[in-house]
Amino acid sequence: MTPQAERVRIRIRGAVQGVGFRPFLYGLAARHHMSGFVLNDSHGVLAEIEGWDIDAFITTLHRAPPPLARMDAIDITWLAPTHEPGFAIRETSAASAGQTQPPPDAMCCAACLGDLFDPGSRFHLYPFTSCTDCGPRVSMTRKMPFDRANTSMAAFPPCRACQADYANPQNRRFHAESIACPACGPRLSHRVEEIAEGLLDGKIIALKGLGGFHLICDATNDTAIQRLRARKSRPHKPLAVMIANPRSADIFGEPTAAEHALLRHAAGPIVMISARAGLAGSVAPRLANIGFMLPTAPVHHLIFHALRSKTTERAQNATLPFALVATSANQHGDPLVIDGDMALQTLSAIADMIVTHDRAITLRADDSVLSVVDAKPFFIRRARGFVPDPIDLGEDGPSVLGVGGQLKATLCITRGREAFVSQHIGDLGSFATWQFYRETTRRILAMLDAVPELTICDLHPDYASTRFAETSTSRLLRVQHHAAHLAAVAGEHHLKNPVLGLALDGSGHGDDGSSWGGELIELHGARWCRLGHLTSMPMPGGERAAREPWRMGVAALSMLGRGSEAVQRFPGIDGAGRLASYLGAGNTRPGTTSMGRLFDAAASLLGVCTRQSHEGQAAMELQALVRTPSSLRDGYEIRANILDFSPLLRALLAPGLTQQHGADLFHGTLIAGLAEWIAQNAASLDHGTIALSGGCFANRILSEGLVAALRARHLTPYLPRALPANDGGLSFGQAIMGRAHLIGQQHPTQDQRACA
Numbered sequence: 001m002t003p004q005a006e007r008v009r010i011r012i013r014g015a016v017q018g019v020g021f022r023p024f025l026y027g028l029a030a031r032h033h034m035s036g037f038v039l040n041d042s043h044g045v046l047a048e049i050e051g052w053d054i055d056a057f058i059t060t061l062h063r064a065p066p067p068l069a070r071m072d073a074i075d076i077t078w079l080a081p082t083h084e085p086g087f088a089i090r091e092t093s094a095a096s097a098g099q100t101q102p103p104p105d106a107m108c109c110a111a112c113l114g115d116l117f118d119p120g121s122r123f124h125l126y127p128f129t130s131c132t133d134c135g136p137r138v139s140m141t142r143k144m145p146f147d148r149a150n151t152s153m154a155a156f157p158p159c160r161a162c163q164a165d166y167a168n169p170q171n172r173r174f175h176a177e178s179i180a181c182p183a184c185g186p187r188l189s190h191r192v193e194e195i196a197e198g199l200l201d202g203k204i205i206a207l208k209g210l211g212g213f214h215l216i217c218d219a220t221n222d223t224a225i226q227r228l229r230a231r232k233s234r235p236h237k238p239l240a241v242m243i244a245n246p247r248s249a250d251i252f253g254e255p256t257a258a259e260h261a262l263l264r265h266a267a268g269p270i271v272m273i274s275a276r277a278g279l280a281g282s283v284a285p286r287l288a289n290i291g292f293m294l295p296t297a298p299v300h301h302l303i304f305h306a307l308r309s310k311t312t313e314r315a316q317n318a319t320l321p322f323a324l325v326a327t328s329a330n331q332h333g334d335p336l337v338i339d340g341d342m343a344l345q346t347l348s349a350i351a352d353m354i355v356t357h358d359r360a361i362t363l364r365a366d367d368s369v370l371s372v373v374d375a376k377p378f379f380i381r382r383a384r385g386f387v388p389d390p391i392d393l394g395e396d397g398p399s400v401l402g403v404g405g406q407l408k409a410t411l412c413i414t415r416g417r418e419a420f421v422s423q424h425i426g427d428l429g430s431f432a433t434w435q436f437y438r439e440t441t442r443r444i445l446a447m448l449d450a451v452p453e454l455t456i457c458d459l460h461p462d463y464a465s466t467r468f469a470e471t472s473t474s475r476l477l478r479v480q481h482h483a484a485h486l487a488a489v490a491g492e493h494h495l496k497n498p499v500l501g502l503a504l505d506g507s508g509h510g511d512d513g514s515s516w517g518g519e520l521i522e523l524h525g526a527r528w529c530r531l532g533h534l535t536s537m538p539m540p541g542g543e544r545a546a547r548e549p550w551r552m553g554v555a556a557l558s559m560l561g562r563g564s565e566a567v568q569r570f571p572g573i574d575g576a577g578r579l580a581s582y583l584g585a586g587n588t589r590p591g592t593t594s595m596g597r598l599f600d601a602a603a604s605l606l607g608v609c610t611r612q613s614h615e616g617q618a619a620m621e622l623q624a625l626v627r628t629p630s631s632l633r634d635g636y637e638i639r640a641n642i643l644d645f646s647p648l649l650r651a652l653l654a655p656g657l658t659q660q661h662g663a664d665l666f667h668g669t670l671i672a673g674l675a676e677w678i679a680q681n682a683a684s685l686d687h688g689t690i691a692l693s694g695g696c697f698a699n700r701i702l703s704e705g706l707v708a709a710l711r712a713r714h715l716t717p718y719l720p721r722a723l724p725a726n727d728g729g730l731s732f733g734q735a736i737m738g739r740a741h742l743i744g745q746q747h748p749t750q751d752q753r754a755c756a
Contacts, residue, residue: 010049012074016070020175026038030087034049034051038088050084103389104384107385111133139361140362186358215347218325234332237613246264254273254276267368267385287620308322381424381728387423396416399451399453403469408730410728411731412735489691491736496689499522499687501690505726510593515593537592537597538559539551550570554566554570556605559646560646602622608659625659636648638673671706
């Protein structure tokens, strides 16, 4: 018997627009001799497929989607056959614009890399080569729908050859909005050979890429790097390194298999990898890990190619592959530069050469930074390559706006069952960054066509984001900093209430007005209960203590009754003795329960770091010393649910203790004390699910050690995965609490009855 044709309607939700899904389905239908159509709509991709082997079609769809696609859900409805001939790709409806988003930018794919170095290709050595699987997306989008006319590529009408590729469903550049070639596309301001010559001569070059300008120089040239640090006022903060290919990572570092895979991700992120010798020591002073990234744009590949050629011409005997420092191009505290004219104004004092191009960047985005923690990707900064991909909330809900914090600021808007978190914005203490923050708010609300019912901010009255929220026309809700950190983990992983969580960071405004940062919290929707905290330590100088760890060292000595040792412990610091006397007289306010300040105290007592030029420097340098964490017997005490590490601090003062042994003891004892503290509360509350968040969890030794210790106690810990554990994920947690407040009308303050 002849089989009967069948017809299905397929709805695909996820990252499926602008990633070649329609031509993929067109080709799949042709191979399976199917008829029907496919189009983009407000929910994602809609297709109707008719033929004799629907099951095989759907199996292939599941197994081999386009490289940049992410299918969150596939809904299938069986229909009556219509017997229409052929298969058609239909245009996106303009009515869908507010309901769809452009995909993230993606680094140059292998096929385009082949074209780039193929003398027979019209894209040979063209620095803006791209296709449906790679190139700029959101960074060139002005408005939706995502069509060429609505992008900065509108300024470059395609030539006849590019137009033919664009219109051919069987070509991988079908509807690739960034398609261009030397005959019709953007152009660099300088020759690639000139850039390579400059790098070999030790010059610093400002280079316009996908999401903004990089400052690049030779990563093996210590003189060039020191000059870059001096000009950018960045004396110690680690610099990222761009390498030509994954093989170079094995030469300059010791990547794990998971780190290798993350390095090759289409987003082209910076990946933290244990370093080997070969790079200049000034790349990441006193640190064990370096951030590596692969070339993200064709121009980067061309530069590495030219560097190899120039080395041969100069008869240099290069024993190592080339590596380039690639750091964000901006003045200290300001947002990333994206405009050529602005680059000339602001980067001329830093860069010896400014290389721009004439394709406008419409959305600035720093490089994303990740590490691998517990064998999975872990964000330190989420930006280019991952934004604007939404986070699935699991269920529909009201639209709310979370405005984030003061540092590492982001914004989050929810719509339906999705949350859209902006790219990393930065420190709102800078006026330029403050303007960028406001522009980002307007853009994200307009692009999503969203009107939030509620705006959620931090309790801190002096955050710029709080003041911004107070000008909102929607209702305002204030939520506690660490409760929002934990709500972000609960929201991402769809954890059921209640959740027991540990928040560890540098600072957050407590509902008692003091500085918190080592908090054990029970979270239930928008309600929360502070079950316990780290012992409060004096924080002399307030926020100055975060920049000058020696102050926390003196505070620790005073707590231990050994303030008289301050001058001996900190001989080069004027004021250490006076501060010890001041604290000894009983002046211990303000105080803090911050884990970040506990790290500062330990680092300063061990002589590792007494002054910081960038956030987290003391903790990072202390972590770099760790070899084998070891727990100090009786190194902590738990009284009335307050965890006290004073015995550990006292042990760090032992004569003859090396910095490495001290770092091992500190990390190992923290892990042991925190694990026991959590386990005691989990048992009393009958909770097995544990949320872990806050900036201190960027410390991989602490994170992995605590996760392992909790699992050994038969508990189930969750770390943030879709967003950073630091304040980059705060806006999402605020939005989660705001939605819970609207849905359950819960007041988002501490539930004193639960705490009693």
